[in-house]
Amino acid sequence: MSQSKLDQFKSLLKEQASYSEAIALMGWDMRTKAPKKGIEHRSEVLGVLSQKVHEIQTSEEMKSCIDELKASDLDDVMKRSVEEAEETYDKTAKIPVEEYRAYVTLQSKAESMWEEAKNQNDFDSFRPYLEELVEYNRRFADYWGYENHRYDALLHNFEPGVTVEVLDEVFPKVRKSLTALLEKVQQAPNQPDPSVLEGHFPKEKQERFSEEILSRMGYDFDAGRLDETVHPFAIGLNTNDVRVTTKYDEKDFRTAIFGTIHEGGHALYEQNIDESLAFTPLADGTSMGIHESQSLFWENFIARTEAFWENHYDLFKSYAPNSFENLPLDDFYRAINEVKPSFIRIEADELTYCLHIMVRYELEKALIGGEIEVADLPTLWNEKMKEYFGIEPPTDAEGVLQDIHWAGGAFGYFPSYALGYMYAAQFANQMQKEIDVEEHIKNGDFQPIKAWLTEHIHQYGKMKKPLEIVKDVTGEGLNPDYIVAYLTEKYQTIYKF
Amino acid sequence: MSQSKLDQFKSLLKEQASYSEAIALMGWDMRTKAPKKGIEHRSEVLGVLSQKVHEIQTSEEMKSCIDELKASDLDDVMKRSVEEAEETYDKTAKIPVEEYRAYVTLQSKAESMWEEAKNQNDFDSFRPYLEELVEYNRRFADYWGYENHRYDALLHNFEPGVTVEVLDEVFPKVRKSLTALLEKVQQAPNQPDPSVLEGHFPKEKQERFSEEILSRMGYDFDAGRLDETVHPFAIGLNTNDVRVTTKYDEKDFRTAIFGTIHEGGHALYEQNIDESLAFTPLADGTSMGIHESQSLFWENFIARTEAFWENHYDLFKSYAPNSFENLPLDDFYRAINEVKPSFIRIEADELTYCLHIMVRYELEKALIGGEIEVADLPTLWNEKMKEYFGIEPPTDAEGVLQDIHWAGGAFGYFPSYALGYMYAAQFANQMQKEIDVEEHIKNGDFQPIKAWLTEHIHQYGKMKKPLEIVKDVTGEGLNPDYIVAYLTEKYQTIYKF
Numbered sequence: 001m002s003q004s005k006l007d008q009f010k011s012l013l014k015e016q017a018s019y020s021e022a023i024a025l026m027g028w029d030m031r032t033k034a035p036k037k038g039i040e041h042r043s044e045v046l047g048v049l050s051q052k053v054h055e056i057q058t059s060e061e062m063k064s065c066i067d068e069l070k071a072s073d074l075d076d077v078m079k080r081s082v083e084e085a086e087e088t089y090d091k092t093a094k095i096p097v098e099e100y101r102a103y104v105t106l107q108s109k110a111e112s113m114w115e116e117a118k119n120q121n122d123f124d125s126f127r128p129y130l131e132e133l134v135e136y137n138r139r140f141a142d143y144w145g146y147e148n149h150r151y152d153a154l155l156h157n158f159e160p161g162v163t164v165e166v167l168d169e170v171f172p173k174v175r176k177s178l179t180a181l182l183e184k185v186q187q188a189p190n191q192p193d194p195s196v197l198e199g200h201f202p203k204e205k206q207e208r209f210s211e212e213i214l215s216r217m218g219y220d221f222d223a224g225r226l227d228e229t230v231h232p233f234a235i236g237l238n239t240n241d242v243r244v245t246t247k248y249d250e251k252d253f254r255t256a257i258f259g260t261i262h263e264g265g266h267a268l269y270e271q272n273i274d275e276s277l278a279f280t281p282l283a284d285g286t287s288m289g290i291h292e293s294q295s296l297f298w299e300n301f302i303a304r305t306e307a308f309w310e311n312h313y314d315l316f317k318s319y320a321p322n323s324f325e326n327l328p329l330d331d332f333y334r335a336i337n338e339v340k341p342s343f344i345r346i347e348a349d350e351l352t353y354c355l356h357i358m359v360r361y362e363l364e365k366a367l368i369g370g371e372i373e374v375a376d377l378p379t380l381w382n383e384k385m386k387e388y389f390g391i392e393p394p395t396d397a398e399g400v401l402q403d404i405h406w407a408g409g410a411f412g413y414f415p416s417y418a419l420g421y422m423y424a425a426q427f428a429n430q431m432q433k434e435i436d437v438e439e440h441i442k443n444g445d446f447q448p449i450k451a452w453l454t455e456h457i458h459q460y461g462k463m464k465k466p467l468e469i470v471k472d473v474t475g476e477g478l479n480p481d482y483i484v485a486y487l488t489e490k491y492q493t494i495y496k497f
Numbered sequence: 498m499s500q501s502k503l504d505q506f507k508s509l510l511k512e513q514a515s516y517s518e519a520i521a522l523m524g525w526d527m528r529t530k531a532p533k534k535g536i537e538h539r540s541e542v543l544g545v546l547s548q549k550v551h552e553i554q555t556s557e558e559m560k561s562c563i564d565e566l567k568a569s570d571l572d573d574v575m576k577r578s579v580e581e582a583e584e585t586y587d588k589t590a591k592i593p594v595e596e597y598r599a600y601v602t603l604q605s606k607a608e609s610m611w612e613e614a615k616n617q618n619d620f621d622s623f624r625p626y627l628e629e630l631v632e633y634n635r636r637f638a639d640y641w642g643y644e645n646h647r648y649d650a651l652l653h654n655f656e657p658g659v660t661v662e663v664l665d666e667v668f669p670k671v672r673k674s675l676t677a678l679l680e681k682v683q684q685a686p687n688q689p690d691p692s693v694l695e696g697h698f699p700k701e702k703q704e705r706f707s708e709e710i711l712s713r714m715g716y717d718f719d720a721g722r723l724d725e726t727v728h729p730f731a732i733g734l735n736t737n738d739v740r741v742t743t744k745y746d747e748k749d750f751r752t753a754i755f756g757t758i759h760e761g762g763h764a765l766y767e768q769n770i771d772e773s774l775a776f777t778p779l780a781d782g783t784s785m786g787i788h789e790s791q792s793l794f795w796e797n798f799i800a801r802t803e804a805f806w807e808n809h810y811d812l813f814k815s816y817a818p819n820s821f822e823n824l825p826l827d828d829f830y831r832a833i834n835e836v837k838p839s840f841i842r843i844e845a846d847e848l849t850y851c852l853h854i855m856v857r858y859e860l861e862k863a864l865i866g867g868e869i870e871v872a873d874l875p876t877l878w879n880e881k882m883k884e885y886f887g888i889e890p891p892t893d894a895e896g897v898l899q900d901i902h903w904a905g906g907a908f909g910y911f912p913s914y915a916l917g918y919m920y921a922a923q924f925a926n927q928m929q930k931e932i933d934v935e936e937h938i939k940n941g942d943f944q945p946i947k948a949w950l951t952e953h954i955h956q957y958g959k960m961k962k963p964l965e966i967v968k969d970v971t972g973e974g975l976n977p978d979y980i981v982a983y984l985t986e987k988y989q990t991i992y993k994f
Contacts, residue, residue: 014545015545015549017542018542021539022522022542022546025519025523026519029526034738035719035722035737037719037720038734041518041734041735042735043510043735043737044515044776045515045518045519049516101688219536221532222534223534223535224532237539240534240535240537240538241531241534241535241538241539278538278542280945284856326523332924350978
């Protein structure tokens with residue numbers, strides 16, 4: 001290996017990371033602050049910068065770096081960076097340039113058509129775009145290759161190592177347990193009363209409380225900030241600049257509190273990636289599923305526990321309307337954990353959430369596999385909702401049109417959400433063996449929890465693959481028993497059956 | 498000309514403009530919102546993007562576009578774009594690459610050394626850096642070439658068309674008039690009382706008032722936003738996204754009000770550049786001086802007039818402490834126009850401001866010309882302050898170290914501020930001939946004023962050179978008589994002599 005080749009490689013990575021930081025900042029800006037008239041110009045600028053990233057990733061220069069360096073003796077970070085760069089190169093190089101460009105144009109058109117279609121509850125106007133997107137994704141999967149199922153090639157983009165074979169074993173098992181659990185919950189005589197949570201929550205107070213909780217979680221405000229947005233997200237520009245956004249509903253504090261903690265979980269992951277990975281493609285979460293496990297861990301395994309509210313209820317009440325003063329903790333706790341089948345995924349509770357994902361997984365797997373066509377989707381969607389939830393959405397806007405993912409061509413993404421739940425339950429189970437999690441939560445001392453997550457997960461960024469992390473942390477592979485056990489125990493206590 | 502060459506040129510310009518928008522957003526972000534721990538990483542990213550802009554500007558590809566296109570039949574926008582690109586290419590290509598890189602590194606080092614030196618009031622620790630910067634600037638000027646004075650080559654970067662010959666004729670004339678005027682003002686028995694302006698002005702109220710005034714000026718909040726910062730600035734990402742920043746001093750409303758209006762004047766310029774110039778190097782103010790003329794016009798010729806406060810005083814009082822209710826308009830008006838020699842340029846009043854500039858101009862001209870050396874600066878600075886203002890700064894921090902410009906290597910920049918005053922007075926004089934400015938101000942109807950500025954100045958961006966604009970608008974060249982006449986009349990009325 002020539003030193004100059006390594007320098008050249010590092011310089012390409014740095015350039016790529018620099019464009020990516022610019023793109024991330026522009027994205028954050030557009031979703032928080034940017035004046036609306038500037039959006040059109042900004043979109044063109046984003047197009048130019050994304051094109052640059054794509055050019056670097058597929059350049060002859062990159063290819064020659066990869067070829068020379070992968071046969072060389074490198075330190076671990078550079079070794080993994082070369083692997084990552086090669087994977088990206090191969091993936092991208094397999095798609096003809098013209099086809100890729102047409103696809104990018106289609107994506108952006110489809111997203112705006114989807115928005116319109118959702119507003120108008122008009123699936124048919126969106127259908128031709130979705131058909132084209134599915135066609136492209138089928139073709140891309142064929143370019144990329146797969147062993148068993150064409151959908152595996154797409155899954156790989158979001159959760160490398162997880163396949164249809166794995167999901168088809170795990171998901172039905174979980175579904176069976178959850179639907180049985182849901183039935184018990186619904187039949188329980190002692191139902192929580194969510195109306196006790198109603199009140200007027202001034203935005204400023206919610207903002208202060210959100211900041212307070214983020215700080216307690218160990219989120220570093222010197223390396224991030226909290227802003228308001230319409231669709232909350234967390235975004236890492238670099239490990240020292242990881243921003244959280246949230247949304248305040250003055251009638252329902254749950255939106256901001258649990259939303260902020262959720263995004264805070266994502267943010268903690270990115271803030272604690274090892275600094276030695278800066279300016280490499282490894283300074284990022286290792287997969288969508290592991291990322292989601294971190295946000296869900298904080299949102300559910302910490303912030304929806306009784307232990308958490310034993311400590312934080314008084315603090316919360318100091319930010320809440322007077323009427324909360326007389327609300328017993330137990331009523332509050334049970335109300336924030338109400339289970340209720342609903343049409344909208346992002347509003348779902350912990351128990352039904354994974355069922356929403358399974359509806360999507362089964363449909364997109366069949367779509368990509370060519371077993372069903374886009375035109376079948378609305379009917380099949382409603383049938384599955386009926387089967388898993390016992391309810392049927394009155395409109396497509398509340399059904400098949402609700403999520404943006406397919407409009408962006410993101411097939412293979414949805415399973416990550418359910419995997420995130422499963423990983424989180426596995427991590428939580430392991431953590432409890434090593435430290436007294438409940439006691440720390442009760443004491444409001446999150447430092448040992450954050451330290452555990454950093455030590456076992458966060459620091460590695462993309463140095464380890466998702467299933468490698470799961471194995472290293474828990475000693476086993478993906479195992480859905482933990483999420484089922486966790487939910488069963490939790491709702492038995494809450495619903496008293 | 499081949500169409501493909503023109504397309505190639507446009508594509509290079511678009512790429513350059515895209516990086517520039519990213520750089521501008523990053524700059525805005527760092528000065529308003531960015532978490533402090535992310536600054537170091539961000540600086541590296543900025544380095545990469547700036548390097549990219551530099552590479553495009555000096556690329557062989559750019560050179561070949563320029564060579565082919567400048568002999569071609571182009572529309573006016575492309576013709577001027579090619580000229581602009583050629584000027585940049587020539588300027589940059591004349592500096593050896595290694596020398597340029599070393600200079601960029603020096604600049605950033607010098608800026609942090611300057612900050613330290615200013616805090617410590619220690620000129621000597623900054624001296625070696627300033628010496629190097631001067632050395633580079635002397636050499637650059639020699640690379641670029643000049644006819645009469647080496648300093649002309651630097652002036653050209655900020656105010657093309659203006660030379661030492663021009664300034665040496667204009668500045669002493671103005672200085673003589675202003676020092677005479679200052680003497681009269683100081684001797685006037687009837688002095689304004691600035692203590693009447695004291696009070697507590699809650700930040701939120703200042704913010705609302707600032708927004709109200711910006712809206713009235715015609716600043717488009719759908720194409721911009723107002724944020725808080727430490728050193729206020731306006732920045733154009735593109736003509737549909739031009740952001741204003743300001744600073745709130747709860748003890749002194751003048752900081753935010755006049756500061757916001759000043760930056761608002763800059764912002765109106767950039768918001769009203771013709772959209773056809775988007776993604777060309779012409780979508781920018783034509784020079785520092787013309788830019789400053791716009792901010793100063795709004796700050797002084799509008800917002801410091803009696804007519805303005807006749808209309809806005811009641812509105813202002815509704816945002817101000819109760820004590821203002823009994824303060825007569827005339828006392829208020831005279832107080833906000835108090836003249837007082839001071840050490841700090843950015844705190845100077847309209848009358849003494851240009852004198853501050855002349856101190857700097859004379860020193861930097863002599864420095865670049867090799868007539869004095871860096872070590873002479875502190876003494877010479879204080880001597881000139883004594884001569885022009887009758888006061889001497891007690892420390893270098895309040896003297897030669899006060900401004901960042903030289904630490905950034907920006908020699909030739911300072912004169913633009915004084916030129917801005919002169920241009921503004923010339924424009925104001927011409928505008929008054931065409932529309933009844935005072936009447937419009939009195940009515941709080943700024944639309945005709947904004948329209949006049951857009952028609953005669955803003956829309957052109959860099960399509961016209963600064964002195965071309967002055968000539969087209971006023972029918973004559975740079976003429977300092979107008980600023981002198983304006984200030985004389987103004988202060989005669991206020992100081993009643």
